[in-house]
Amino acid sequence: MTRIGVVVFPGSNCEYDALAAVTALGAQADFIWHSETSITDFDGVILPGGFAHGDYLRPGALARFSPVMEAVANFAKEGGPVLGICNGFQVLTEAGLLPGALQKNRGLTFICEPTTLIVESTRSVLTRGATKGQELVIPINHFSGAYTCDDETLRSLEENDQIALRYRENPNGSVGDIAGVSNVAGNVVGLMPHPERAMSTLLGSADGRVLLDGFVFAPALAR
Amino acid sequence: MSSAPEPLHRALGLTDSELDEIRSVLRRDPNPLELALYGVMWSEHCSYKSSRIHLKRLPTEAPHVLVGPGENAGVIDAGDGIAVAIRIESHNHPSAIEPYQGAATGVGGILRDVFTMGARPLALMDPLFFGELTDARQRWLVEGVVSGISGYGNSVGVPTIGGELTFDECYSSNPLVNVLCAGALPTDRLVLGIASGVGNLAVLLGSSTGRDGIGGVSVLASAGFSGEDGAESLDDAKRPSVQVGDPYEEKRLIEACLELLDRGLVVGIQDLGGAGLVCATSETAARGGVGMDVDITAVPLREEGMQPFEIMTSESQERMLAIITPEHWPTVAQLCAKWEVRASVVGHVVEPSVDAEGEPFGMLRIRRGFDGEILAEVPASSLADEAPLYDRPRRRPESLDAVHADDPTNDEPEGSPNEDLLDLLIDPAWVYRQYDSQLFLNTVVGPGRDAALLRLAGPGLPISERGIALSTDSNPRWCALDPRVGTALTVAESVANLACVGATAKAVVNCLNFGNPEHPEVMWQLSESIDGMTEACNGLGLPVIGGNVSLYNESGGNDIDPTPVVGLLGVVDSLIAPPPGWAWNEGDSLVLVGTRTAAGEVPFPLGGSRWATRRGRRGGNVPPFDATTLVPTIAFVTKEIAAICAGSRSDVTAVHDVGAGGLATALAEMAASTGIGVEVAQLTGHGELFAEFPGRFAMATSNVDAFIARAVVAGVPVVALGTVGGSSLKIGTAIDLKVGDIENRRRHALEDALTSTD
Numbered sequence: 002m003t004r005i006g007v008v009v010f011p012g013s014n015c016e017y018d019a020l021a022a023v024t025a026l027g028a029q030a031d032f033i034w035h036s037e038t039s040i041t042d043f044d045g046v047i048l049p050g051g052f053a054h055g056d057y058l059r060p061g062a063l064a065r066f067s068p069v070m071e072a073v074a075n076f077a078k079e080g081g082p083v084l085g086i087c088n089g090f091q092v093l094t095e096a097g098l099l100p101g102a103l104q105k106n107r108g109l110t111f112i113c114e115p116t117t118l119i120v121e122s123t124r125s126v127l128t129r130g131a132t133k134g135q136e137l138v139i140p141i142n143h144f145s146g147a148y149t150c151d152d153e154t155l156r157s158l159e160e161n162d163q164i165a166l167r168y169r170e171n172p173n174g175s176v177g178d179i180a181g182v183s184n185v186a187g188n189v190v191g192l193m194p195h196p197e198r199a200m201s202t203l204l205g206s207a208d209g210r211v212l213l214d215g216f217v218f219a220p221a222l223a224r
Numbered sequence: 225m226s227s228a229p230e231p232l233h234r235a236l237g238l239t240d241s242e243l244d245e246i247r248s249v250l251r252r253d254p255n256p257l258e259l260a261l262y263g264v265m266w267s268e269h270c271s272y273k274s275s276r277i278h279l280k281r282l283p284t285e286a287p288h289v290l291v292g293p294g295e296n297a298g299v300i301d302a303g304d305g306i307a308v309a310i311r312i313e314s315h316n317h318p319s320a321i322e323p324y325q326g327a328a329t330g331v332g333g334i335l336r337d338v339f340t341m342g343a344r345p346l347a348l349m350d351p352l353f354f355g356e357l358t359d360a361r362q363r364w365l366v367e368g369v370v371s372g373i374s375g376y377g378n379s380v381g382v383p384t385i386g387g388e389l390t391f392d393e394c395y396s397s398n399p400l401v402n403v404l405c406a407g408a409l410p411t412d413r414l415v416l417g418i419a420s421g422v423g424n425l426a427v428l429l430g431s432s433t434g435r436d437g438i439g440g441v442s443v444l445a446s447a448g449f450s451g452e453d454g455a456e457s458l459d460d461a462k463r464p465s466v467q468v469g470d471p472y473e474e475k476r477l478i479e480a481c482l483e484l485l486d487r488g489l490v491v492g493i494q495d496l497g498g499a500g501l502v503c504a505t506s507e508t509a510a511r512g513g514v515g516m517d518v519d520i521t522a523v524p525l526r527e528e529g530m531q532p533f534e535i536m537t538s539e540s541q542e543r544m545l546a547i548i549t550p551e552h553w554p555t556v557a558q559l560c561a562k563w564e565v566r567a568s569v570v571g572h573v574v575e576p577s578v579d580a581e582g583e584p585f586g587m588l589r590i591r592r593g594f595d596g597e598i599l600a601e602v603p604a605s606s607l608a609d610e611a612p613l614y615d616r617p618r619r620r621p622e623s624l625d626a627v628h629a630d631d632p633t634n635d636e637p638e639g640s641p642n643e644d645l646l647d648l649l650i651d652p653a654w655v656y657r658q659y660d661s662q663l664f665l666n667t668v669v670g671p672g673r674d675a676a677l678l679r680l681a682g683p684g685l686p687i688s689e690r691g692i693a694l695s696t697d698s699n700p701r702w703c704a705l706d707p708r709v710g711t712a713l714t715v716a717e718s719v720a721n722l723a724c725v726g727a728t729a730k731a732v733v734n735c736l737n738f739g740n741p742e743h744p745e746v747m748w749q750l751s752e753s754i755d756g757m758t759e760a761c762n763g764l765g766l767p768v769i770g771g772n773v774s775l776y777n778e779s780g781g782n783d784i785d786p787t788p789v790v791g792l793l794g795v796v797d798s799l800i801a802p803p804p805g806w807a808w809n810e811g812d813s814l815v816l817v818g819t820r821t822a823a824g825e826v827p828f829p830l831g832g833s834r835w836a837t838r839r840g841r842r843g844g845n846v847p848p849f850d851a852t853t854l855v856p857t858i859a860f861v862t863k864e865i866a867a868i869c870a871g872s873r874s875d876v877t878a879v880h881d882v883g884a885g886g887l888a889t890a891l892a893e894m895a896a897s898t899g900i901g902v903e904v905a906q907l908t909g910h911g912e913l914f915a916e917f918p919g920r921f922a923m924a925t926s927n928v929d930a931f932i933a934r935a936v937v938a939g940v941p942v943v944a945l946g947t948v949g950g951s952s953l954k955i956g957t958a959i960d961l962k963v964g965d966i967e968n969r970r971r972h973a974l975e976d977a978l979t980s981t982d
Contacts, residue, residue: 011476011564014381017683018665034562052379055472111374111658142660144378198662203679203802 003028006043015050022197035067045082048089061095082126090191101150107174117169125183130215137208139194146193148175236263260533264499271611274741286767298769304688309343312404314774319401323368328376328469334405336495342415343407350387355396357977374658379471384659385676397779417494419508426571430543434526473542480563492547504545509586509604515574619744630843632836648885649970674724691799693727700785701832711756712849716918718792726865727794734771739783749786763851798870806897808878808924812948818857818920822847828911835914875927886914896967904946906956
């Protein structure tokens with residue numbers, strides 16, 4: 002059975018939601034405490050949303066020094082699928098596993114609302130089950146969600162097909178309307194919207210399923 | 225500056241007769257530390273000394289009530305092995321002085337009340353009351369309070385799923401910030417704040433103790449703002465009494481405490497809120513009937529040189545007191561270390577003492593070292609439960625007859641009803657989009673609708689198909705005219721809101737925000753309001769399972785209008801599909817369910833309505849509370865919507881409670897949510913457009929004959945009002961507005977007011 006690890010830092014708060022979403026898709030999920038130094042027997046790793054280490058200094062700046070991050074880097078280097086959602090995305094950029102950075106929203110307020118995303122690339126482990134150009138309604142929930150990078154990085158993101166998702170209407174001032182990016186290999190991906198919050202029409206949208214289903218079963222697909 | 229020094233007890237907020245009372249309890253003169261303990265514990269905020277004799281009249285019992293008033297939170301059995309804990313509190317004065325921290329620490333405090341019961345906090349709601357936004361200070365307060373709630377609530381990982389936003393001149397110097405929290409727990413894990421087991425340890429968890437918030441309950445919460453300009457002139461003098469919050473500390477504290485409870489490592493647990501350590505130790509000891517020795521030197525401190533009274537009364541945030549058996553201490557210490565939560569043994573549970581009559585009682589002793597010098601020695605229950613009770617004088621305000629006579633109901637409307645309607649529309653989305661409203665994947669109906677609806681699910685809970693619904697309601701305009709009937713109607717309004725999401729009301733919590741209890745008119749309002757709540761709860765079959773009384777909401781001698789806030793918890797037995805909400809479809813029929821006219825002699829009363837208040841007309845009368853028509857109407861709507869939640873097909877496509885702003889506002893809100901208009905035949909006049917009284921529902925149906933037949937069978941009044949469709953809201957010859965204009969005005973009203981540069 003596919004087994005996904007959900008990394009928990011002190012201050013994480015979406016870990017139970019990530020666990021519930023993965024389980025709903027029929028895979029097994031277990032927490033990985035941030036002081037762990039190795040990741041074994043997992044087919045994929047999720048860094049969930051929240052406020053790791055209180056987001057002190059700036060989001061992700063302290064979490065990158067948690068012992069588990071070295072294990073996450075090694076797991077990624079070996080091709081293991083890694084997904085950072087919201088705060089997890091911020092941690093991955095701070096850890097240098099994804100390019101760019103997340104800064105405060107354009108309006109300088111926290112925003113929690115549904116957004117419409119457009120699938121830009123299906124090369125990443127998150128978007129491989131979706132179709133290019135597909136529109137997905139998935140909520141955002143962040144204060145520091147404006148993706149930013151220098152022009153050269155933006156050019157290389159586009160050339161290497163690393164932009165996984167864009168907002169249809171930019172909610173936060175992200176460069177190029179970017180909602181999610183992957184590394185060059187496509188096995189590490191981060192996004193600010195919360196696909197785990199869009200798993201059921203009872204809660205407003207089930208559009209997150211196509212993304213998480215692709216991610217959870219990516220290892221099997223890759224084999 | 226007075227030349228004679230004030231006696232210490234008065235400086236600590238105690239009266240001369242209260243000092244005599246303390247002397248008779250102790251049979252000696254109290255020392256200064258003991259006086260300080262009584263000063264905070266016998267404050268209005270902690271002891272409810274002015275309100276307790278009236279609160280006793282509220283009904284508190286029902287078969288599903290597991291814990292009623294007096295504990296940290298009320299708890300009901302929600303079914304399927306799940307209990308729901310709920311609590312509401314005010315943080316009014318701190319927020320008036322320092323809006324961000326005042327609101328943030330209000331959130332932190334209410335969360336601790338709920339996880340103290342063993343429940344994981346799952347939802348927050350915030351009823352907020354400010355002055356008019358034409359005043360720059362009010363805009364500063366709104367932005368500060370909202371960002372404080374957002375900054376703390378989002379980080380601590382508890383969704384904020386609703387609230388209320390009220391603007392009225394009476395709050396301009398004394399804003400109200402109320403906070404409600406609901407949480408859930410497996411029924412068999414319920415814990416209480418009781419110290420038991422001689423030899424057990426009292427462990428202080430969380431933040432170190434600093435000088436912040438000393439005297440918060442007595443200096444800040446139990447006195448009015450005396451300056452003419454209210455909080456403004458006293459900012460600097462009272463700001464040191466406001467605590468500072470750290471949501472990251474609280475988040476780790478929640479997780480550590482829930483894990484301690486999950487693993488059965490604590491015998492009792494209590495939060496440290498108002499009055500800090502003295503409150504937590506005396507309350508747990510008093511409830512358990514045991515003594516408690518507290519070692520003042522064992523308390524981790526933020527700064528050197530803190531005096532024992534400062535350590536005992538500090539309101540430093542993010543602290544809990546757990547009672548554990550000594551053999552569990554190593555495991556507890558290890559678990560806390562994992563969560564980076566500080567844990568220190570600060571107390572020992574000791575044998576009760578015996579009084580002169582041979583009766584056992586718990587003694588609280590403050591010592592320097594467990595075997596060291598005794599600094600204070602007082603009966604725990606004398607601090608916690610035996611504050612003097614006051615039956616303060618009450619007097620009906622003399623001005624009330626003139627207010628009642630000045631009724632706007634028969635005012636000739638001037639100007640255009642279209643403009644009147646647009647003027648009443650306000651979308652609170654600017655506020656609630658700053659709150660995480662979705663965490664835990666439970667939010668079926670979020671903020672901004674009649675009531676919030678959540679799946680009854682969360683980490684560690686048994687699987688359930690049920691849902692819980694929450695609403696907070698208030699109507700100071702009604703309560704100013706008639707606090708008794710106004711409060712009863714507020715309860716009815718809340719129950720009607722829950723019906724719109726298919727939920728059956730189960731329990732009430734209240735936050736009673738009133739002025740200075742030393743004003744007989746305010747005590748009359750409070751007493752009347754409690755009677756009105758009692759009448760409504762009895763009529764609607766609801767227990768009150770907890771509450772908070774916030775007095776001294778005054779400034780410069782002016783009291784706020786009576787503002788009882790009702791928090792209502794309900795249950796939906798089967799929640800597998802969302803309720804219909806406000807979104808009707810082209811071609812639906814619009815029906816009005818419930819009595820078209822108000823109970824009593826005036827069919828469409830405008831006294832206390834928003835329409836009249838916007839015109840500066842604040843007099844008049846409110847209609848009577850009439851449970852006999854409300855009960856069947858609410859039961860019918862609840863049943864119709866609950867069936868949809870349970871997955872049944874239905875011809876009901878939309879439902880909205882007719883509340884503030886009246887029928888015209890309800891229809892405008894429904895139109896704005898879909899972009900589809902409606903055409904309604906002539907109503908009886910502007911009274912029917914804008915009158916406010918609970919028990920009416922605007923509903924849309926795709927099969928009007930079948931719907932009306934069901935209502936008739938249920939014995940519920942129903943009338944077809946018109947047909948959904950087109951791009952305009954048309955009501956007879958009175959209202960004709962483009963839906964796009966309604967939507968635009970409603971969406972931008974709040975943000976435009978906040979960004980005004982006047």
